[in-house]
Amino acid sequence: MHIHILGISGTFMGSLAVLAKDSGATVTGSDLKSYPPISDQLEDLNIKVIPNYDIDQLQLKPDLFVIGNVMSRGMPIIEQILTQNLPYTSGPRWLKDNILDQKQVIAVSGTHGKTTIASLIAFILKDLGADPGYLIGGIPIGFDRSSNIGTGPIFIVEADEYDTAFFDKRSKFIHYKSDVLLINNIEFDHVDIFNDVDQIIWQFHQLLRTLSPRTRIIANGDDLNIQKLFALGVWSEIDYFGSSFSDSQKWTCVLDDHGQYNLSLKGKKLEPIHSKLFGQHNMLNVTAAIASLSNLGLNPRELMASAQNFIGVKRRLEYLGKFSNIHLFDDFAHHPTAIKASMAAMKSKFHSSRLYAVVELASNTMRKGSLKSDLKESFHDADFVWILDFGDAEWDIQKEFLGIKNVGIAKNMEDLSDQLWSKLKVDDSLVIMTNKDSVGIRNILIKGPPI
Known part of the structure; x- marks a missing residue:
């Protein structure tokens, strides 16, 4: 065929x-x-x-x-x-008809964290000797590709809320037959197809209406929009995870001063997780992955041990190396919440070095300026941020950030290069944040400062 x-x-x-x-x-x-x-x-x-x-x-x-x-x-x-x-x-329909109908499906949904969580679930299963199928919106470090049919019964799919096709305006995830559904968070995004967060919640509601009563939902108990979703109706059992203790929360994880993830199951403390990932958002990602897999009858302690071996995903705070004496990271963050979380994670991990970032507003949501107020609050942990303004945004970036001392605007790559080398010093850290190709920005550091 x-x-x-x-x-x-x-x-x-x-x-x-x-x-x-x-x-x-x-x-x-x-x-x-x-x-x-x-x-x-x-x-x-x-x-x-x-x-x-x-x-x-x-x-x-x-x-x-x-x-x-x-x-x-x-x-x-x-x-x-x-x-x-x-x-x-x-x-999505091809995936359902040709792959998912023959598999036990773990669907990973939410505005943020889908790729990291789905990658971690696939990694843990492989680390424990299984051969899972998966379709992930990125390539886990150590994997050679982003999807695999797998010889085992389990298939992990990144379940996106974006629409299916011009002839099917439902969210992609409506097509997936979920045995375990993870909902990590719900936030306003994709302004080209949604007017507000309530429209996104409504798409999730349609998903819940299609689930079997036997489907297990793993949900972030810290997220208020998820609670709004469940208030509309839910017919499957829910396991909550989060960062705060409560009677309804099955899994709780707390980040300590040493960067360890301290996980509790039904209020009982388990061993700390010495994860190679860092930051509060990744703590919840790790917790979500372990909570999802525990429903397959796997030992939580074995899951935790495997999770410690996971390095990460390409382009998710990926360390590219040291170029021109600058530590370079590549990150797919393109939403204010994700940008803020990555900045905070970097600052907590490398607090002794100066943190710089280059942010490209490449998504439809960012180009339209729908979340520009939130974006202004995302740069608190950075010493300085350059925003690329190539003239395709539908709002005045220069005017919006006028007077904000730790933000600069670059009109083109040459301008960016000049501004970068006027500030960067030995052992500084630079994070590239874009959902487009980052090679052009990387090359500025690889080539080094002008002589």
């Missing part, structure tokens, strides 16, 4: 391409832009990617088009697929 994927270079569709190829299909695809690590993954698997959406690719005559949510009505290739009545489906 020949499958042609429109929008193949996104993290979800690029991972789907791997599963389709492993299933025995011939896979091709198209996209306008491709970024590592997904572009590298597709190239390694010899999956041909056409760098456009021209209708000429219809001559490939695939058996099925899998259409990503980047595609829309009015695009010539979409109009031709519909006119010629060619077979098509969405990525």
Whole structure:
């Protein structure tokens, strides 16, 4: 069978391409832009990617088009697929029909933390000798790719609330048959399809209405929007986790002064977790992963021991090394809450060094400026932050940050380079924060200061 994927270079569709190829299909695809690590993954698997959406690719005559949510009505290739009545489906529906229906599914949802938690769950199972299936929106460090069918019965899927396709405006996660559903947090995001957080909560509510009573929900008890969700109705049992003790909370974790994660189960303290991850947000991510896997009958102490071996995920506060005497980190953070959490984690871990960041406002939410007030509160822990302003934002970035002493604006890469080298000193730390390709920013440090 020949499958042609429109929008193949996104993290979800690029991972789907791997599963389709492993299933025995011939896979091709198209996209306008491709970024590592997904572009590298597709190239390694010899999956041909056409760098456009021209209708000429219809001559490939695939058996099925899998259409990503980047595609829309009015695009010539979409109009031709519909006119010629060619077979098509969405990525989430293909995943359900061809993979998930035969698996025991752990679905990881929420505005933040999905990739780290899903990666950690997959890592722990592999560390304990299993061969789980997974589809993750990133590549765990030590893994060679972002998805795997797996020979075992368990499949971990990153369950996104973004819409499915132009012909199915439900959230992707509505298609996934969840045996364990993790809800890590709910916050306003994706302003291109949601008007407010209540619309996101409503999509989660539709998900809960489809769950079996046997599905176990693992939920962040600290999150008020999750409580609003459950007030609308829930018909499955819930295990709560969080950072504060309460009678309703099954799993509680507290970060101590030494950076250890101190986990308790039903109020009983377990051994500290010496995680290679750091920060309050990662503490909750680790707790969520252990809570999810404990429902499979696995020993919590074995889960905790394996979690300590997990290094992290590419582009999630990933340490790239020391370049020009500067410690360089790459982070996918592109929402004010995620930016703030990463900054706080960096400051707590490397409090003795100066912390700098380059932030690119590349997501639709950031470009539209819907969360600009929250963004201004995200930089408290940084010594200085540069915001890239290439002129494609729908708000006046320069005006908004005027007078904020630890924020500068860079108009282009040359401008950024000049500003970086005017401040950076030996052993400083620099974090790149963008959901786009970070290579251009990295190269500034790799090349070093001008002589």
